[in-house]
Amino acid sequence: MTELKGVEEPAILIEQVGPVRRLIMNRPERRNALSESMMVSLSDALEAAGRDEATKIIVLAAKGSVFCAGHDLKELTSRRSDPDGGKHFFAHIFRMCASLMQTIINLPKIVIAEIQGTATAAGCQLVASCDLAICVNEASFCTPGVNIGLFCSAPMVAITRAIPQKQAMEMLVTGEVIDAHTAKAYGLVNRVVPQDYLRIVVDKYAIEIAGKSQEALKFGKEVFYRQADMTLADAYDLASHVMAENMLAADAEEGIDAFLSKRKADWPSLKE
Structure with missing residues (x-):
């Protein structure tokens, strides 16, 4: 097959195995950041999976060492030169992100996060928004916005609905990284598994749930x-x-x- 130069791969790769549809964020070189284009692609893929009658369970995964690094700060910063200093674009991006998270919640199908690496800021929000979350021992989580003068207010909405308030506040005001087992103790993830078993365990859960009413x-x-x-x-x-x-x-x-x-x-x- 001839490789087409200059043609970017899709932002979301789709794998269908029986009743399980796996949506794989495919921008590892950008740490799978939630850029405008990534959020459009992910929203479209989620909605299509929700409509597909053959799909019973949705798995959200990612390529690379980072599950999702949150918003694309370079994209946001580039709009500071807009006539309004970027205000309209910033509001648009954060509304789009809120809509994406609510799409996951409003889907009539269970969504499982398959976390192979780091999830930060809105990436942590993405994990918290999924119905179930399974990660590897090496995974880590944080809401580091406070460290750059941007409090993770939107991620806070999902995180405070997933874990106890004191733990959520600690993550938000310190910006410190928590490891996979701490995330499990907090209730942010359901299971922590060895790297080699991540997909096996996720598929086991997905198939089991897909067999329910x-x-x-x-x-x-x-x-x-x-x-x-x-x-x-x-x-x-x-x-x-x-x-x-x-x-x-x-x-x-x-x-x-x-x-x-x-x-x-x-x-x-x-x-x-």
Whole structure:
């Protein structure tokens, strides 16, 4: 095959293996920074995966030694020469990032972060926004904005919803790096595994979850995030309503009948 010179590889590589779609950030030379183009590509890839009926689980991975270095500071700095000093572009970029994180939350499918290296600032936000996160022993995490005069306010939103407030505040005000096992102790990641086993473990989780009722997962993910900031009474009202709706779904009917009949469920949602 003739290699086309001057043609840049896609920002996101897509691998489909059965029901698992792996989205791989492919800008290792730029530390997979969340530039404007990277965020557009990643948002488009996530939304396409969400619409694809064959895809049941989404894995977010990256090439290189860095999972994601956060915003592209060179791109941001280059806009200081704009007539408004970059104000419009800065607001646009941070709104785009917020939208990207909410896309992950709002997808009806589980998103697993597969972290092979460092995740900083908005990269740490990306990890915190995924439903599950599995990393290698060598991975590290930080929100170092305070060290350059830019408090990680947007990453704070996701991080404070993933880990306890005292730990989140420590990360935000010190900018210090935490290792993989500290991240697990905080609750930022679910599992820490050897480098050689990362994909094996992620695929094991992905395949296991892909075999569950997709209707139940869709109901569950939505209510999980919606109830988080509600009062206890409102959360129970919402959960009770959703469970009643869930009971009417074909998967619930099949699953309960299978349980009572002591047989394996044959999920209707997996046939779609």
